[in-house]
Amino acid sequence: MDAPVEVDERVEAGGRVLRLSGALTVARAADLEARLAAAAAEPGPLAIDLAAVARVDTVGAFVLHKLLRDRPETEVRGASEAARRLLAQVAAADRPCAVHPPEPPLWRKELEALGAYMVETFATIGAGLAFIGLTVVSLGRTLLSRRNIRWSAVSVQMEQAGVAALGIVGLMSFLIGIVIAQQGYVQLRQFGAEVFVVNLVGRATFRELGVLLTAIMVAGRSASAFAAQIGTMKLTEEVDAMRTLGLDPIEVLVLPRVIALVLMMPLLGFYASILAVAGGGLFTWLVMDVPPASFVQRLNEVIPMSDFWMGMIKAPVFGAIIATIGCFQGLQVVGTAESVGQRTTIAVVQAIFLVIVLDAFFAVFFTAIGWD
Amino acid sequence: MAAPVIEVRSLVTQFGDTRVHDGLDLDVRPGEILGVVGGSGSGKSVLMRAIIGLQPAAAGTIRVFGEEVHAGAHMLSSALTRRWGVLFQGGALFSGLTVAENIQVPLREFLHMPERLMDEIAAYKVAMAALPADAGPKYPAELSGGMKKRAALARALALDPELLFLDEPTAGLDPISAAAFDSLIRTLAQSMALTVFLITHDLDTLHSICDRVAVIADKRIVANAPIDEVRRVDHPWIRDYFSGPRGRAAAGAHHRARVHADEPA
Numbered sequence A: 001m002d003a004p005v006e007v008d009e010r011v012e013a014g015g016r017v018l019r020l021s022g023a024l025t026v027a028r029a030a031d032l033e034a035r036l037a038a039a040a041a042e043p044g045p046l047a048i049d050l051a052a053v054a055r056v057d058t059v060g061a062f063v064l065h066k067l068l069r070d071r072p073e074t075e076v077r078g079a080s081e082a083a084r085r086l087l088a089q090v091a092a093a094d095r096p097c098a099v100h101p102p103e104p105p106l107w108r109k110e111l112e113a114l115g116a117y118m119v120e121t122f123a124t125i126g127a128g129l130a131f132i133g134l135t136v137v138s139l140g141r142t143l144l145s146r147r148n149i150r151w152s153a154v155s156v157q158m159e160q161a162g163v164a165a166l167g168i169v170g171l172m173s174f175l176i177g178i179v180i181a182q183q184g185y186v187q188l189r190q191f192g193a194e195v196f197v198v199n200l201v202g203r204a205t206f207r208e209l210g211v212l213l214t215a216i217m218v219a220g221r222s223a224s225a226f227a228a229q230i231g232t233m234k235l236t237e238e239v240d241a242m243r244t245l246g247l248d249p250i251e252v253l254v255l256p257r258v259i260a261l262v263l264m265m266p267l268l269g270f271y272a273s274i275l276a277v278a279g280g281g282l283f284t285w286l287v288m289d290v291p292p293a294s295f296v297q298r299l300n301e302v303i304p305m306s307d308f309w310m311g312m313i314k315a316p317v318f319g320a321i322i323a324t325i326g327c328f329q330g331l332q333v334v335g336t337a338e339s340v341g342q343r344t345t346i347a348v349v350q351a352i353f354l355v356i357v358l359d360a361f362f363a364v365f366f367t368a369i370g371w372d
Numbered sequence B: 001m002a003a004p005v006i007e008v009r010s011l012v013t014q015f016g017d018t019r020v021h022d023g024l025d026l027d028v029r030p031g032e033i034l035g036v037v038g039g040s041g042s043g044k045s046v047l048m049r050a051i052i053g054l055q056p057a058a059a060g061t062i063r064v065f066g067e068e069v070h071a072g073a074h075m076l077s078s079a080l081t082r083r084w085g086v087l088f089q090g091g092a093l094f095s096g097l098t099v100a101e102n103i104q105v106p107l108r109e110f111l112h113m114p115e116r117l118m119d120e121i122a123a124y125k126v127a128m129a130a131l132p133a134d135a136g137p138k139y140p141a142e143l144s145g146g147m148k149k150r151a152a153l154a155r156a157l158a159l160d161p162e163l164l165f166l167d168e169p170t171a172g173l174d175p176i177s178a179a180a181f182d183s184l185i186r187t188l189a190q191s192m193a194l195t196v197f198l199i200t201h202d203l204d205t206l207h208s209i210c211d212r213v214a215v216i217a218d219k220r221i222v223a224n225a226p227i228d229e230v231r232r233v234d235h236p237w238i239r240d241y242f243s244g245p246r247g248r249a250a251a252g253a254h255h256r257a258r259v260h261a262d263e264p265a
Helices: A028-040 A060-071 A083-095 A106-144 A151-161 A164-192 A194-235 A238-244 A250-288 A292-304 A305-331 A338-369 B044-051 B099-110 B115-128 B145-156 B175-192 B203-209 B227-232 B236-243 B243-262
Strands: A005-013 A015-024 A048-057 A074-078 B006-015 B018-028 B033-038 B059-064 B084-087 B163-167 B195-199 B212-217 B221-223
Touching: A005 A028, A015 A250, A015 B221, A028 A060, A028 A164, A028 B115, A048 A060, A060 A074, A060 A083, A060 B175, A083 B115, A083 B175, A106 A305, A151 A164, A151 A194, A151 A250, A151 A292, A151 B084, A164 A194, A164 A250, A194 A238, A194 A250, A194 A292, A194 A338, A194 B227, A238 A250, A238 A305, A250 A292, A250 A305, A250 B115, A292 B243, A305 A338, A338 B044, B006 B044, B018 B221, B033 B044, B033 B203, B044 B059, B044 B163, B044 B195, B084 B145, B099 B115, B115 B145, B145 B163, B145 B175, B203 B243, B212 B227, B212 B236, B221 B227, B221 B236, B227 B236, B236 B243
Parallel strands: A015 A048, A048 A074, B033 B195, B033 B212, B084 B163, B163 B195
Antiparallel strands: A005 A015, B006 B018, B006 B059, B212 B221
16 A cells, blocks of 8 residues: 655745655545645745655646646655656646536526437337338338248247246246136125136136236346347447348348247237136135136136137237337447447337237227127 | 566466467566567467456466466455556447546545546546547547547556556557557556556557567467567467568568667757
8 A cells, every 4th residue: 555645844945845755646646635735825935845755656746736737836856757757747638628518507408308308209209110110011021022031030039038938927827817816706705706706717817917917028028138139239230230241130130029929929828828727726726616627617608719819819919019119129229338228128118018008909999899 | 677567377278178378477577568469369368368367267377466366256356456457459438437437437436535636637637648628528439449449548547557458459540540559658658657568469569669579379478578589589470470561561660760760860
């Protein structure tokens, strides 16, 4: 550790003399500056003697230089060759440099932030629509020109977004099934209607919860993964490299992911519904003494086929939305690692939000066409 | 002779089954600028990463300032990190911070000083690294490649280190900026009494600022001497390197410059 700075002040014939000793280094800079400022507050000629100083670095020299600059009647004595060189070098580097960005007044900052937010929002909506258009055009071109869809990429994505999610989606659905059955049982028992627990579990999961909860889980897993993967590729100029090689990033990166989720979501949603029903079945068997055979028999009676179709119609739409938003946000990344993080967060939030909004539209629509 | 600043003894590093270094020895003496050269993939950057404790060694010892470096530990000893500065190949500036804030990171972390003094130090470091006066509040993404290197150098020098690691400082710079960067390093090293460990491919850099040149080939250091002696070493890679068209051109230019400088006015 550098030796602390000592200041010895005495009055000689020509005026006051400060004898400095210790290390004039970055570690001691704050202390050195305070001591020099205290000694220099008094006017009059001042000499600074550096003969006893052990070590000087650029920060120490800079602090000293500031004093010499601001107080012209100060002179330096006994500086070593190295210290003189440092002082000269620091003096040469002392020119006004901006450190902080200019700070505008608060009202202006707020207004600017609001304006930037509006512009950004509309620009994103425009870019998003353009992106959906590009994706559809790219899909159409791929199909029309009979070029092969990149099935190997599709299958890799299907595995990562679908097969790898089986465990967590299954566990979640199974537990949700148990919770619905248990909560329904507690409420319906008050009317002696606990047998309707089977209706509740079966219809709620196939119509709504199976697919919706799966979509939320997939949005959390895959929209984020897509945004981060593509965003990082954008940062490292891989996307630009693709363009220069004549590859269409939409065709190479986006289409396989969209197709993979469109194919996987119905499968995952159905699987989730079945496991939720199994969870409900386990509860009715253990708590309500309904044997599994009667449970299945009753399911068969109360669930109309339209419930199944509702889930299966919604699922691919949700899949397309999640994949599109993930890829879109990934391609919006610019500049920094921070941007990847922001875009990933936005992707997940937007995907979940849009899935829920669309689910509400679907519910109204299906009721309107008499599926209830 | 003073004790070496960096002392590497029979270093072995490997990735899986691939050996990068096999029994490598290297000394860096205080106050010298050591240029490290070698073919692509010969393990120059890996050697630097091993010395600064980012790459675990399979065998051998590394001492910096007499203290053994234990690579692979989660945190490097702060007694060491305060005494060295590292300039990574891509700059590795923190992208979420401005240039001035990047320079202040080590100051903030290790020292207590008033905010005003910290700003003044950042301002003169910006000037010292020969960055334009308005570079301080800019973010790394807004800088050109050469400015990023200068900003990263300013951050590496923030704590006034005694030892500076530079990984290809002039790669990707135009010849004029590269020459300016070379002379910047030379001046700073002289005035701050720095020891410099410099990885480079740039023959001009080797000629103009390095006191000694270490050549990595065959997984060890095959030569370590002033450049004129290294040129005479009989090793196939060294022959190809210095006698190739670029090697001859750089040596010729340097020789001519020296002759001109020696001529009486």
